[in-house]
Amino acid sequence: MALSIEDIKKVAHLARIEISDTDVNATLIKLTGILGLIEQMQAVDTTGIVPMSHSQELSQRLRDDVVTKTNQRDEFQKNAPLLGNHSTQQAIADGLYLVPKVIE
């Protein structure tokens, strides 16, 4: 499964990472190398083998439905990023986090 420039651009878009045209080629070469390493897997017959997601065969523990969290909005919003685009304000207002307009 050879990677193409288009694949890189598509994946970068899915991952929301801007990639310049100059970087695309270098990325393609490196990712092709890594995929080459990964391709070794294809030689293995895995018919009937149950995929392993966790190292221990355990089941999910359930939490009691009791409120344990208190309001820490002010503390948490100290980490809010700057708004950007020449604004030195934090990207918060009236307790909300601010982002460019979401279009539905």
Place this chain on the structure above:
Amino acid sequence: MSNSHLTNLSLKQFGDLLQSKKISSVELTQMFLHRIQQYNPSINAYIALDEGKTLAQAKAADARIAAGNAAPLTGIPIAQKDIFCAKGWQTTCGSKMLANFIAPYDAHVITLFDAAGAVNLGKTNMDEFAMGSSNETSYFGGVKNPWSFDRVPGGSSGGSAAAVAARLCAAATGTDTGGSIRQPASLCGFTGLKPTYGVVSRFGMIAFASSLDQAGPMAKSAEDCALMMNVMAGFDERDSTSLNREKEDYSSALHQPLRGLRIGLPKEFFAEGLDADVGKVIENAIAEYKKLGAEIIEISLPNTGLSIPVYYVLAPAEASSNLSRYDGVRYGHRAAEYTDLMDMYCKSRAEGFGAEVKRRILIGTYVLSAGYYDAYYLKAQQIRRLIAQDFVEAFKQCDVIMGPAAPSTAFKAGEKVDDPVAMYLQDIYTISTNLAGLPGMSVPAGFSQSVDGKTLPVGLQIIGNYFDEARMLNVAHQYQQVTDWHTQAPNLNMPEGIT
């Protein structure tokens, strides 16, 4: 008592000095802070230091000692890998993305060290989001290997590794997703343990690959690692993968004799790809174990070679998802200029993440994307089971498995940084234990002379069965009773050390 002598003490010895009030925690902490001031500018082991917070903890520890309710690590300065959230501390995970992030809560590991009265000496440098084997992917710059400043300390826990080796802390924490405790322990010449997956809580430990990440101790000796484990290990209801087991005393088995111990040597760990000099050091270590009464058995872990391909599917896949939260909305880096929401996402993430992190996000996104999931992700999970089964078979024949922790000694900075595949091969002997969820450790086993005449440490890897940490620490401790590799420290005043 000279400072250089003092820094070489074991955790037990520090504890004895503190509790007999021969030294205060404040004095001990200041001694380490002074050393950090002196050496960190060249080694770059620490990302964040906060003397005020650190000394406040030392004072509190002194009060606790005075009150007579000290625990074994009370008052001892410990370095924390910058992957653990520590309330009020800058917590960056080695990334520009989190360069300004002040953690508003404590990781479980931090809570446990605080409860033990240990002193948080600072946050140590690391490969960005723990992705790397040389610490060169850190946004905060590379870390020098204290044994040879032109070399890397290994990664991703490179800052903790350098701090332990250079005696810039009494001990440190690390995390290991594919070898990030053991490989740097090998390259920097100290003892590091990656516990069984689920023994140490991951709550508050910034995720790289959730099904593989596990925190563990990095310290001078197995004895020190045992004391660290006594603090770090334990059930945490906030981590669904945390194992609910009875509290264990990891020091309790240290002194058991090794007579009759069956050591398995996987032939795949001694095949092509292993430096001859490293191989020789490991052979000598095995010979030492024979003298201690161990029996040597050749075993096979036939799927070892597949561990790297499997890892480089599963870890990036999990990482690509784990790192999606860094979107510049609620915290972390937001681009200074953007046009709309899409542009804000793409620029913030392109600027906030370094090259290796971006590569792994792209690989992970690719292997999970429509049409490739079965061929990559599912296949990798199936082979993961084969790799785990190899160990199940192996442990029918032996008690512990031994081999090298890394295929070579510390390599030069810049040597592999542009060749990700070569870099990934650094973890060939360590990754399979993460995939299986098994505990593994690296123990100093000697030195090898590099071509350019440097004396560089070599680590012996010990892999145990699930929950056999205490046994492994015993196996390492007995070796450390008859060898002194673990007591050797780099001479930081060598001419090259001042560069």
Place this chain on the structure above:
Amino acid sequence: MEWEVVIGLETHTQLQTNTKIFSGASVRYGAEPNTQACEVSLALPGVLPVLNKQAVHCAIKFGLAINAEIAPRSVFARKNYFYPDLPKGYQISQFELPVVGKGAVSIQVPAQGKLAAYEKVVNITRAHLEEDAGKSVHGAVEGMSGIDLNRAGTPLLEIVTEPDMRSAAEAVAYAKKLHELVQWIGICDGNMQEGSFRCDVNVSVRPKGSEALGTRREIKNLNSFKFMTQAIEYETRWQIETLEDGGKIQQATVLFNPDTGETRAMRSKEEANDYRYFPDPDLLPLIITEADKARISAAMPELPEAMKARLEVQYGLSSYDANALTTSRDLADYFVATVNAGAGPKQVANWVMGSISAKLNTEDKNINASPISAQQLAQLLKRIADGTISNNAAKQVFEAMWCAEGDVDSIIVAKGLKQESDSVAIEAIIDEVLAANAAMVEEFKAGKEKAFNALVGQAMKASKGKANPAQVNDILKKKLTA
């Protein structure tokens, strides 16, 4: 060409819990923005999810209620996409192995025009647990959206049907039935205004008789049954017109605009999504044992279907009445309590579905808020049965009781509504009436039945409406045929 519409529903029901599905943050509605967004809700670095027991219990209850397969082992998966109200960049949901498998809901589709009411079974494909996203608030700051993550992580059960419905009426009947059911079993408060019960409706059309499904468009987030009807009808017309004009339907997610009554494709969802589902490594498989199911089953209320059957058998109600009384557990409980207080079942059914329901509807109240308790209603019906008051008088008493003017007997006294049941007095009145209306008596005797009714009317009038009509009938008949 004759067209057929094919409809399937995906319903997000917010589960009735105190806390979020993966953290101990409150899910109380209406809090100040982000005050219920804990470190897990905000997806701070290093946080981890732990599953809420109550949310799992709700899912099991639902599975039991629709007689579905409940997975002994189900798995949480990550659905990856970027959106500002999705703090982790993925939603924890269930993909390949949902907690609830195939089941069924039977619905009553009401009569429409010439078409009589009918029953239908809607098959449930699956129901899975997942977390809700936060909310985007617009207009707080010019050109920006504000993100409130209080709702992020609220437990949802997404209930997915087969494409079994063939009209807006069927879709709405299903949605209403589901809405009743989730409230009946106590897993959802059903508050549609607050978003506790939201439907996504998949609509496609195909030539009648065709087997293949047409391309579907998904109408998102309908939170009222009225809008659902309007949206489906509009969408169906639009699709048919598009196809008849030679156009093609593109698969799309659309929004319904209640102001215009139209649907339009969402801009943000234009690009093809690739959600990259994979099992969430932070969560282990959810194991549900037979014992878990048995324990929850034992604590479940009688289900509406079973109760409906019981009302028919035990109280001799018609299927229609039994069905109407089991649309909500509160209503059914009220009915049973009234009967237990000594009233006749049929009468109770008539009053509950008649006067009481009408009042509740006008005042937009739940039966629990009825000012007339089950005991009071039973007392009123007893006074009708024992002849103290007439049916007409009972209506006046009912109005007074609704306005809290007092208990049944004191209202009867206060309003002088007590019925005349003294046969001697009634006989005297009838004698007067017969004497005064000899002509009518003659007509009756000549075979004109209507004259009888006129005489009854005269007698009732003479008693100022207080004479017991049954007694008037009897005595009059006796006297005329004597």
